[in-house]
Amino acid sequence: MKLNVIVPLCALITLTQQAPSSETCFCEFTNSERAFPHDKLSTAEDSASRCNTNITPQKTLELESLMLGLERRLPRLEEDVATLEREDDGELYGVISLQVVQNELADIMELITRLNNTTLEHQRLTHVTTTKLKDLKAEMQELETFDTMQVVRGKLDNQRLRTDLDQCRNTVHDSTNTSNSPQVSQGDCPHGQFRNISGPRVSTAGEYPGSYKYGAWGRDPKPEAGKESWHWLVLLTSANKHSNYVRLYSSLSALIGGVSTPGNVLIHTANPTTNTIQGPNVVMYRGALYYNCYNQDEVCRFNLTSKTVANMKLPKGTRYNSKGNFCHLDECYPFTDLDLATDESGVWVTYTTKQDFGNLVLSKVEDDEQLRLGQTWYTSVYKQGVTNTFMVCGVLYATRFVDKETEEIFYSFDTTTGKENFNLGIFIRKMYPNILSLNYSPVDQMLHAYCDTYMVSYKVLFS
Numbered sequence: 001m002k003l004n005v006i007v008p009l010c011a012l013i014t015l016t017q018q019a020p021s022s023e024t025c026f027c028e029f030t031n032s033e034r035a036f037p038h039d040k041l042s043t044a045e046d047s048a049s050r051c052n053t054n055i056t057p058q059k060t061l062e063l064e065s066l067m068l069g070l071e072r073r074l075p076r077l078e079e080d081v082a083t084l085e086r087e088d089d090g091e092l093y094g095v096i097s098l099q100v101v102q103n104e105l106a107d108i109m110e111l112i113t114r115l116n117n118t119t120l121e122h123q124r125l126t127h128v129t130t131t132k133l134k135d136l137k138a139e140m141q142e143l144e145t146f147d148t149m150q151v152v153r154g155k156l157d158n159q160r161l162r163t164d165l166d167q168c169r170n171t172v173h174d175s176t177n178t179s180n181s182p183q184v185s186q187g188d189c190p191h192g193q194f195r196n197i198s199g200p201r202v203s204t205a206g207e208y209p210g211s212y213k214y215g216a217w218g219r220d221p222k223p224e225a226g227k228e229s230w231h232w233l234v235l236l237t238s239a240n241k242h243s244n245y246v247r248l249y250s251s252l253s254a255l256i257g258g259v260s261t262p263g264n265v266l267i268h269t270a271n272p273t274t275n276t277i278q279g280p281n282v283v284m285y286r287g288a289l290y291y292n293c294y295n296q297d298e299v300c301r302f303n304l305t306s307k308t309v310a311n312m313k314l315p316k317g318t319r320y321n322s323k324g325n326f327c328h329l330d331e332c333y334p335f336t337d338l339d340l341a342t343d344e345s346g347v348w349v350t351y352t353t354k355q356d357f358g359n360l361v362l363s364k365v366e367d368d369e370q371l372r373l374g375q376t377w378y379t380s381v382y383k384q385g386v387t388n389t390f391m392v393c394g395v396l397y398a399t400r401f402v403d404k405e406t407e408e409i410f411y412s413f414d415t416t417t418g419k420e421n422f423n424l425g426i427f428i429r430k431m432y433p434n435i436l437s438l439n440y441s442p443v444d445q446m447l448h449a450y451c452d453t454y455m456v457s458y459k460v461l462f463s
């Protein structure tokens with residue numbers, strides 16, 4: 001086709017060249033429009049996108065979490081000062097209380113400085129952005145007068161097409177990649193997407209009705225052969241803080257009926273002592289119990305077969321001994337500094353550190369031969385506004401207390417994408433007001449909760 005056109009054209013040229021005449025054609029193009037200022041438009045676009053990167057939801061969140069931190073800490077300070085005053089014997093204030101108050105004050109001062117910095121930064125950003133937006137508006141209005149050739153509209157259309165194309169490409173990319181990954185990895189959920197929680201499926205007082213307010217129970221996701229239906233129970237038998245054994249049941253019905261055939265597996269006869277279980281948020285995995293070691297910023301792994309304990313220190317600054325607890329407005333749950341969790345990919349731990357100002361930090365616990373800390377993620381959710389956490393398919397979920405009947409799964413953090421969601425709105429119907437431990441069982445997709453001496457479970461619903 002092209003060749004057909006070119007040949008006659010060449011012939012034509014040769015013809016005209018051969019022609020003796022000096023006739024020439026002129027085409028005069030007069031543009032009454034001014035040229036479209038493309039450079040101006042691209043400058044405006046650059047400024048706009050810079051505005052976007054300057055002001056992110058992250059910045060607003062930071063302010064919110066700092067405010068929440070202050071809101072929670074001030075009443076506590078007031079309480080501690082009141083205690084201090086009560087202990088005032090006219091001459092000496094209680095030394096311990098004074099120290100507590102001093103620590104509280106230091107924490108609060110630190111928060112205020114950060115708040116001051118953040119607020120100043122926000123003011124500066126707001127000022128800069130307002131000015132920029134005004135300039136941009138003027139520029140865009142000017143550009144609009146030029147836009148008789150629909151340059152801007154055309155660009156927008158192009159952009160939309162490009163986005164569609166990218167989306168299409170991503171879909172293809174995703175489907176080709178997930179289909180040939182043989183193993184369940186983080187964020188890759190074999191059950192579909194987490195959608196909702198069923199009503200309570202099991203609610204039982206178990207073997208010791210009403211005896212222990214704090215505890216945890218569940219199933220080992222990777223049990224030894226022959227122990228597939230076993231359930232475990234840990235009760236904080238010493239002062240609601242400590243425990244020195246795991247109690248085993250051969251099935252769920254044995255646990256409900258209170259018949260413990262294998263009985264207790266003891267860590268140590270003394271309670272508490274080195275490597276005692278501290279706090280309720282423990283889990284079983286591959287025949288070992290993972291928990292916060294007594295009086296340490298460490299994860300302990302108690303091997304039920306060899307009866308040995310391995311320790312793993314958490315990063316410097318990790319809060320422990322009831323300094324970084326789960327809370328709601330009326331109450332903090334003592335000794336909930338560390339929360340161990342299991343999901344499809346293994347064992348995880350959440351905690352808080354001094355340097356992260358009480359925000360939740362999540363780490364993978366690698367349980368190959370040597371117990372060690374794997375990858376770590378930093379969230380922007382403030383731990384004292386959270387009542388518990390659990391993991392499903394590499395996604396961290398956090399709950400908050402709504403009222404005595406309802407707990408809300410309000411927050412998620414996807415370790416694959418780093419995306420946070422503060423607005424999940426999935427509600428757990430409670431049988432008892434306080435959820436003191438909560439963990440997901442990847443074997444049967446149940447959530448196991450220990451609530452005010454009762455064991456309750458829920459089914460996780462996927463779509």
Ligand SMILES: *[C@@H]1O[C@H](CO)[C@@H](O)[C@H](O)[C@H]1NC(C)=O
Pocket residue numbers: 110113114117
């Ligand atoms: C506050 O900002 C100042 C200077 O911008 C900086 O030196 C200081 O470390 C900041 N303080 C905190 C707590 O972020």
Ligand SMILES: *[C@@H]1O[C@H](CO)[C@@H](O)[C@H](O)[C@H]1NC(C)=O
Pocket residue numbers: 112113116117120
């Ligand atoms: C807040 O920061 C500004 C500037 O850095 C400083 O002048 C001011 O004293 C700070 N205020 C407080 C309460 O820390």
Ligand SMILES: *[C@@H]1O[C@H](CO)[C@@H](O)[C@H](O)[C@H]1NC(C)=O
Pocket residue numbers: 173176177
């Ligand atoms: C799958 O993902 C890997 C990186 O994880 C990437 O290198 C590869 O190109 C992807 N495969 C396809 C077919 O897109």
Ligand SMILES: *[C@@H]1O[C@H](CO)[C@@H](O)[C@H](O)[C@H]1NC(C)=O
Pocket residue numbers: 196197198199
């Ligand atoms: C979740 O399940 C509860 C019942 O357990 C139901 O009332 C609620 O509507 C469900 N929510 C969604 C979003 O499906």
Ligand SMILES: *[C@@H]1O[C@H](CO)[C@@H](O)[C@H](O)[C@H]1NC(C)=O
Pocket residue numbers: 285286287288303304305306367
């Ligand atoms: C527990 O100890 C047994 C026996 O020494 C060993 O075979 C097993 O691998 C250990 N389990 C873990 C999780 O370390």
